[in-house]
Amino acid sequence: MxxxxxxxxxxxxxxxxxxxxxxxxxxxxxxxxxxxxxxxxxxxxxxxxxxxxxxxxxxxxxxxxxxxxxxxxxxxxxxADKENTIPFPKSREVLQKLQDRGVLIAINSNRFTDSIETFTDKFFGDINFLSIMGHDFDYPSKPDPTAVLQIIKKANVAPDETVYIGDSGTDIQTAKNAGIDCIVVKWGYGNENDWENDYPLEAIDDFDEIIKYF
The missing domain is CATH 1.10.150.240 (Putative phosphatase; domain 2)
Structure with a gap:
């Protein structure tokens, strides 16, 4: 698990x-x-x-x-107010379920970290993120695995105990470069080439499908 x-x-x-x-x-x-x-x-x-x-x-x-x-x-x-930026359906509920199971939760993105934190504070204030690592000029961006490997080290878990969850080919390649498993989601901004990629464990249609891996 x-x-x-x-x-x-x-x-x-x-x-x-x-x-x-x-x-x-x-x-x-x-x-x-x-x-x-x-x-x-x-x-x-x-x-x-x-x-x-x-x-x-x-x-x-x-x-x-x-x-x-x-x-x-x-x-x-x-x-700007960014009123059109909202969580995908079930995202908060699933993150809460994972947290309740003792799963460590982190974010790795090419968006600036402070921008990510604006939204996590607004929509996910009750989620205790282990780490939020966005775009930083001190280390390379995804698909380079530097940030992912730092998160794994901070979590003190093995790579095979980690899964990267994303929507695009960049996310798949990031997981592959880090030597960890990946789940690709179909509700984001990816495409069929990403969903049919052989590397991810699964391409999922619903946020709830993540829970079975934990």
């Missing part, structure tokens, strides 16, 4: 893409760059914010443009 659950954040615990697209489009529009639909934006997900903005800008991706759009977007995003 697993003892440690490491969750991705966006697309796994939180449905966040709608607000991101709204505020990113505002930043892009301010400087006359093309805007995106949610479906177009999802195709660029997986890396950290610099990598995503670079992909969004396509042939207009330069260090100066990346910094301009990123800084403008972050100013808008951090000052």
């Amino acid at each position: 697993k003892k440690l659950a490491i969750f991705d954040f966006d697309g796994t615990i939180m449905d966040s893409v709608h607000d991101v697209v709204i505020y990113l489009n505002k930043a892009l529009s301010m400087y006359d760059f093309p805007t995106l639909t949610s479906d177009e934006y999802v195709k660029y997900l997986g890396g950290n914010i610099d990598e995503i903005v670079s992909l969004v800008l396509e042939e207009q991706s330069t260090p100066e443009n990346i910094k301009l759009i990123k800084d403008t977007y972050l100013d808008i995003y951090y000052g």
Whole structure:
């Protein structure tokens, strides 16, 4: 049985893409760059914010443009209400069930840590996360396993007692790079290629299906 659950954040615990697209489009529009639909934006997900903005800008991706759009977007995003960013159905209930069973719970994401904590404080205040490790310039982003390995070390559990739960190919590769099992969820921003990947233990349709591994 697993003892440690490491969750991705966006697309796994939180449905966040709608607000991101709204505020990113505002930043892009301010400087006359093309805007995106949610479906177009999802195709660029997986890396950290610099990598995503670079992909969004396509042939207009330069260090100066990346910094301009990123800084403008972050100013808008951090000052916004983000009313469309909500937990996926059953996420809080399942995290509570895992905690009640003594499972250690952590988050590893390419979103900035302080941004993650804003939402965990708001929606998951009764969940005692062992660790929340978001994008940090001091260590590489997913799919590099550095943060995952630090979480496992902090939890003092074996890799085979750990499972990574995410929605995308980046999450699958992160788990693979860390040498741990993975569960991929179908309700996030991944696609059929991710669901049919041979590495995950399972591709699941409902949050409740996670519990059986603990």
